Structure formats: C-alpha cells, structure tokens
Amino acid sequence: MASNTQHEPTPVEQSFLNWFESTGGYLSPDVSLHDFTLQGMGRGMKSNKRLERDALLFSIPRYMLLGTRTSTLPSRAIAADEKAASLEAQTNPHLFTWQSLSGGWTQLLLVMLWEHFRSTAEGGAALNDSLAPRGSMDDEQDNAGGSVGPSWGPYFDILPRNFDTPMFWDRQELQDLEGTTVREKIGLAEAQLAYRTQLLPYIHAHPDLFVGSKASANARQVESLISTYYSEELFHRMGSAVLSRSFHVNLPGQGGLEEVGEAEDGMEVEDDEDEDEEDGEGEGEENINDVCMVPMADMLNARFESDNARTFYHQDVLEMRTTQVVEAGEQLLNTYGDPPNCDLIRRYGYVDEPNGADVAELPATTLVDALLSLEGLTSTTAVHETRRADLLSRLGWTISIGFDEVHALAYLFPLSQEAPFEPTPLSPTERELRSAAASISDELLAQARVLIMSPETLEKLKKKDKLPSSRIEAREFVDGQSRGVAEIIARAIELRLEVYPTTLQDNRATLYASLSTHKRLAPLSARRRNALVVRSGEQSVLMDNLRVLKAADEASRKLEKGQGVTSEKRKDASESAGHKKSKR
Numbered sequence: 001m002a003s004n005t006q007h008e009p010t011p012v013e014q015s016f017l018n019w020f021e022s023t024g025g026y027l028s029p030d031v032s033l034h035d036f037t038l039q040g041m042g043r044g045m046k047s048n049k050r051l052e053r054d055a056l057l058f059s060i061p062r063y064m065l066l067g068t069r070t071s072t073l074p075s076r077a078i079a080a081d082e083k084a085a086s087l088e089a090q091t092n093p094h095l096f097t098w099q100s101l102s103g104g105w106t107q108l109l110l111v112m113l114w115e116h117f118r119s120t121a122e123g124g125a126a127l128n129d130s131l132a133p134r135g136s137m138d139d140e141q142d143n144a145g146g147s148v149g150p151s152w153g154p155y156f157d158i159l160p161r162n163f164d165t166p167m168f169w170d171r172q173e174l175q176d177l178e179g180t181t182v183r184e185k186i187g188l189a190e191a192q193l194a195y196r197t198q199l200l201p202y203i204h205a206h207p208d209l210f211v212g213s214k215a216s217a218n219a220r221q222v223e224s225l226i227s228t229y230y231s232e233e234l235f236h237r238m239g240s241a242v243l244s245r246s247f248h249v250n251l252p253g254q255g256g257l258e259e260v261g262e263a264e265d266g267m268e269v270e271d272d273e274d275e276d277e278e279d280g281e282g283e284g285e286e287n288i289n290d291v292c293m294v295p296m297a298d299m300l301n302a303r304f305e306s307d308n309a310r311t312f313y314h315q316d317v318l319e320m321r322t323t324q325v326v327e328a329g330e331q332l333l334n335t336y337g338d339p340p341n342c343d344l345i346r347r348y349g350y351v352d353e354p355n356g357a358d359v360a361e362l363p364a365t366t367l368v369d370a371l372l373s374l375e376g377l378t379s380t381t382a383v384h385e386t387r388r389a390d391l392l393s394r395l396g397w398t399i400s401i402g403f404d405e406v407h408a409l410a411y412l413f414p415l416s417q418e419a420p421f422e423p424t425p426l427s428p429t430e431r432e433l434r435s436a437a438a439s440i441s442d443e444l445l446a447q448a449r450v451l452i453m454s455p456e457t458l459e460k461l462k463k464k465d466k467l468p469s470s471r472i473e474a475r476e477f478v479d480g481q482s483r484g485v486a487e488i489i490a491r492a493i494e495l496r497l498e499v500y501p502t503t504l505q506d507n508r509a510t511l512y513a514s515l516s517t518h519k520r521l522a523p524l525s526a527r528r529r530n531a532l533v534v535r536s537g538e539q540s541v542l543m544d545n546l547r548v549l550k551a552a553d554e555a556s557r558k559l560e561k562g563q564g565v566t567s568e569k570r571k572d573a574s575e576s577a578g579h580k581k582s583k584r
C-alpha cells in the first residue's frame with residue numbers, strides 16, 4: 001500500500017543517515033526511511049517518487065560491511081595467538097585461540113561485540129589507545145578502510161534492542177508453538193553453551209584484545225567492562241541481529257549470492273543478474289567470512305513473493321536497485337528467500353499470511369509408526385518390538401543410501417488469497433487430485449514402499465543395487481494382507497496431526513473469529529497470533545497432502561478390486577511392479 005505521508009527522521013535515524021553518507025555510502029534522494037509500524041513491519045524504506053526498473057536506491061562500499069573481513073579484530077587475534085605461541089613454546093599451548101573458535105558464528109559475534117565496544121566513548125579510548133598498527137592481513141581481510149577500519153557506532157544504535165523471535169518468548173508463549181518444528185530449532189540452549197564455553201573463556205583469556213588499555217586496570221574493573229560490553233544479553237542481541245539482518249556476501253569474483261538472514265540454513269538466492277560476478281557457487285561448506293551486516297540494505301522489509309528491489313554485488317560496492325517499476329509512496333521490499341512461516345518466525349519474528357511456501361515436517365520414522373498402527377501393533381509387546389526393529393532397519397537402509405530422514409511436505413494446491421487462506425479448490429476433482437499427487441516426493445513414496453514390501457522383494461531390491469522407487473498407487477500384498485503406499489503415508493500424516501494440541505479448524509476459528517458470524521473474541525497478542533499462524537500453516541499443509549493421499553489410496557483399492565487378481569498373482573505383480581528406474 002502506498003504511503004504519502006512524510007516521515008521526519010528520528011535523531012537515531014538522522015545520525016545513521018549522516019554516518020552512512022559520511023563513511024562512503026550513497027542514498028538516493030528518491031527514497032527514504034519510513035515507519036511501517038502500523039503495518040506491523042517496524043522501519044522500512046519507501047519511494048518518494050515513481051521509480052523505473054533498475055533504479056539505484058543506494059550503494060555501499062564493501063569496507064562498510066560489518067563482518068570478519070572488515071573488522072581488524074581477527075588479524076589482531078591471530079597476531080596475539082602467534083605471539084603467545086612463540087612465548088609459551090610447545091609447553092603450554094593456548095587453549096582458546098582465534099582458530100579454535102571457527103565454525104558457527106562465534107567469530108562473527110565476537111567481532112560484533114568488539115566493534116560495538118570500540119564504537120563507544122569508553123571502548124574507543126581503551127581500544128584505540130592500544131591499537132598497534134595493523135599486522136599482516138591475509139587477502140580475505142583486506143577491505144577495511146584505514147588502519148582500524150570504520151566505526152559502526154550509529155549503525156549499532158539503529159539496530160533493534162528487542163526481538164520477537166521465539167528465543168525471547170516466555171514458557172507460556174512457547175506453548176503456543178506446540179506440535180510445530182520451530183520448538184526444537186530455537187537454538188537458545190546452543191547459543192548459551194557457545195557463549196559460556198567458548199566466547200566468554202576466550203575473552204577472559206585475552207583481556208588486552210577485548211578491553212585494550214583497560215586490561216592493566218584492577219581485576220574488578222576488567223570484569224566490570226567485560227560484563228557490560230560482552231554480556232550474554234548483548235551476545236543474544238547481536239546473534240538475533242545477525243539472524244534477521246545479515247547477508248551472505250562472497251568475495252568479489254567468487255560467485256554472486258544474495259541473502260538476508262541466516263546463512264547456516266543455506267537458504268541462498270542466486271543473484272545471476274550481476275554481470276560483475278560469476279554465477280553460482282558449489283554446494284560445499286559455508287564460509288563464515290561471507291556472512292556480514294550490510295548497513296542500509298537491512299532496512300528493507302520483505303513479504304512473500306512481493307520483492308521489488310534486490311542487492312547486486314560488484315567489485316567494490318553493493319547496490320540496491322529496483323527490479324520493477326515502483327510507484328511513489330510504495331514500500332521497497334527485498335526478499336528474504338520466501339521461507340516458510342516456521343523459518344520466518346524463528347529468524348525474523350514475524351509470519352506471512354498467506355504463505356504458499358509453508359512446509360510441514362514428517363519424520364520418516366512416522367511411517368514406521370503408521371504401519372505399526374495399521375497393523376494394530378501399538379503396544380509395547382514383544383511382537384511390536386520385533387516388527388518395529390525390522391521396519392526401522394528397512395528405513396535405516398533407505399537412509400544409508402541417501403534418502404531423507406525428515407520429509408518437508410509442501411502445499412499441493414495454491415492458497416486462496418482470502419482468509420482463512422485455504423488450498424483451493426476446496427473440493428478438487430479426481431483429476432486435479434491425481435495431478436497434485438505428482439508433486440509428492442519420490443523418496444517419501446519409495447520409503448513407504450520399502451516398509452510394506454515382503455522381505456523377499458526387499459532382498460531382491462538390495463541385491464539389484466538399485467534405488468527403491470514407487471508410484472503413489474502402488475500396493476503390496478504380503479501374508480494375505482494388502483497395503484498401499486498412499487495408505488501408509490496418509491496414516492503417518494494423521495499421526496503427525498495428532499501432535500498439535502488443537503485442530504486446524506479450532507485455530508482458524510480463533511484466528512479469524514471476526515470473520516465468522518457472531519463471535520467476538522479478545523484480540524490475540526502478536527506472538528500468540530503468529531504462533532497460531534505457524535501451527536495452522538503446518539496443519540493446513542498436512543491436510544492438503546492428506547486429501548490427495550486418501551484419494552490416491554481409494555483409487556488404488558478400486559484398481560486392485562477391479563483387477564480381481566488372485567492373491568498369488570497379486571504377490572507376483574507386487575514383486576515386479578513399481579520399481580521404475582530411479583530419477584535420482
């Protein structure tokens with residue numbers, strides 16, 4: 001929605017804008033920061049006039065990016081480690097070296113905390129006093145302007161102090177996420193562990209590096225500085241800023257990848273429009289040095305499939321340009337890679353409604369539970385245990401040959417754009433259901449098939465050294481019992497749905513109460529609402545898949561009945577059918 005109101009920059013924004021331009025950034029007069037709080041988006045950027053496609057919104061020199069390549073901390077830390085190693089010889093090797101912190105975001109977060117301290121009056125005096133001329137820098141760390149690099153103070157000032165990601169929710173609020181996969185992925189415990197066992201011990205082992213000239217003060221003063229500027233609370237704040245605002249920026253000439261947000265999850269958007277960059281990047285390990293903060297670029301909000309601006313990477317600068325015509329007053333939106341709501345809430349603290357990219361995770365072991373439940377083996381009897389062990393070993397085999405342990409189910413039908421945002425059509429024809437079934441993962445179908453086939457068929461398959469595969473309508477006839485691939489997966493989805501404390505119908509009634517005739521409920525808190533949207537999204541994906549699988553199961557039963565084959569023939573057929581050549 002276009003906004004024609006003018007927003008006077010707040011003092012913090014004005015100071016950030018002054019810093020941005022005086023440090024070397026360029027901001028077009030055709031755009032400005034704007035308050036989108038009413039739309040629930042916080043600060044964002046809007047156009048001041050109609051912009052053509054490819055209009056330059058702002059540019060930022062690479063030395064202004066904040067990360068391990070531009071900060072001088074890494075080279076100082078390495079120099080300190082080398083000095084300590086030469087003094088201590090082999091006898092007392094330092095446990096906490098800079099290198100020992102590699103992996104994860106620890107080095108980057110130390111850089112953020114150190115640069116934040118350096119940008120304060122107290123830190124500036126302490127660190128700049130003690131900053132020796134830069135030692136030798138490797139190529140990767142050659143971007144910083146000047147011997148100590150720019151100061152990012154006004155940038156730190158504009159970063160949020162509070163976040164709405166589940167990491168900061170209380171127990172009650174987290175209960176609303178029950179059943180969703182977000183709960184296991186919040187990562188608070190892992191972050192606390194990294195802070196307490198790596199980051200803090202490293203800081204304590206290197207007071208010269210972290211409090212500079214103040215390291216020679218008494219121990220209490222040193223401790224007080226550390227607990228103020230390197231506190232766990234500040235660490236989580238920086239971590240959340242990286243999670244929700246960082247970009248993945250390769251060195252010039254090493255592929256043009258663009259991303260806002262966490263790079264660890266590998267949700268990368270290939271920026272193949274950039275002429276200055278080579279295309280793509282191999283799948284290998286992520287380079288933590290690529291993850292950095294990009295002041296100004298992280299002022300842009302995003303919405304599912306609505307981006308009108310993108311970042312372009314060049315040798316010395318990054319540019320934000322429009323990718324289509326943008327009307328005067330319109331919000332400039334970047335893309336965060338259109339993740340599902342479970343990722344949006346975890347990384348950015350908001351959800352998109354509707355979100356056609358929603359997913360629901362189905363652990364492959366649920367297929368085992370599904371088959372056991374269909375066989376009536378739900379108790380912990382010896383028969384149940386033996387059968388379960390057999391099925392788990394079959395599953396283990398599929399995983400050993402590269403199949404997924406967890407399947408991410410996606411919508412099979414497009415979502416309506418009206419609340420309650422259901423997959424449409426609501427009553428698909430048989431043909432539509434059949435065509436939607438083609439999108440169900442081959443691996444999921446194959447795993448279900450492996451579970452229901454006879455031991456002999458399975459042995460033959462293993463000997464042939466072929467990847468298992470299956471059609472959705474495939475059935476197996478074993479020990480006088482017919483079982484279908486779709487039947488097993490449908491049951492697994494039903495079991496998965498049982499994990500949620502409330503039904504999709506209940507959630508929709510709560511979320512869209514005002515739409516249903518007479519109900520008027522108390523407004524939901526933003527966090528509660530977001531949690532319900534995440535939960536409903538997962539349930540809706542599961543229900544969407546369920547109806548397609550149920551229809552496929554019914555069709556396969558009809559086919560089996562219609563064929564009227566004898567038990568023996570069915571057995572023979574099942575051994576030879578379905579193992580189409582794998583596409584993998």
Ligand SMILES: C[S@@+](CC[C@H](N)C(=O)[O-])C[C@H]1O[C@@H](n2cnc3c(N)ncnc32)[C@H](O)[C@@H]1O
Binds near residue numbers: 260299301302347348
């Ligand atoms: C890269 S920052 C964008 C700038 C941010 N709005 C600010 O005030 O600084 C990403 C954050 O913006 C907010 N945001 C972005 N897009 C949003 C949306 N569609 N709805 C709600 N919040 C959004 C979320 O808080 C997210 O973590």
